[in-house]
Amino acid sequence: MPDPYLQRPEEARHFCLEVSNVDSYRSALKEAGYQIIEAEPIPHRPRFFTIDPAGNHLELTTILDDYQQA
Incomplete structure (x- = not known):
């Protein structure tokens, strides 16, 4: 039986931490x-x-500047 807590690789659900x-x-x-x-x-x-x-x-990220200005 598959682990119900593991996402399938094709799933994109996640949360992001700055x-x-x-x-x-x-x-x-x-x-x-x-x-x-x-x-x-x-x-x-x-x-x-x-x-x-x-x-x-x-997802972990650092915001360095406005991405729309690039």
Whole structure:
């Protein structure tokens, strides 16, 4: 029986956390053994995804400037 808490890869549901330094979070999560999933770039929004222990997809980003001005 499939785990009901894990999303199928084709599902895009997630929530996003704005953090002060996305690179430090990427390093810390990678060091802790979490999967890092690189995301399609958005101007002035470095970001990546990971999956928490309950199977939730999380996006982490740092807002550097208005992406619409790029």
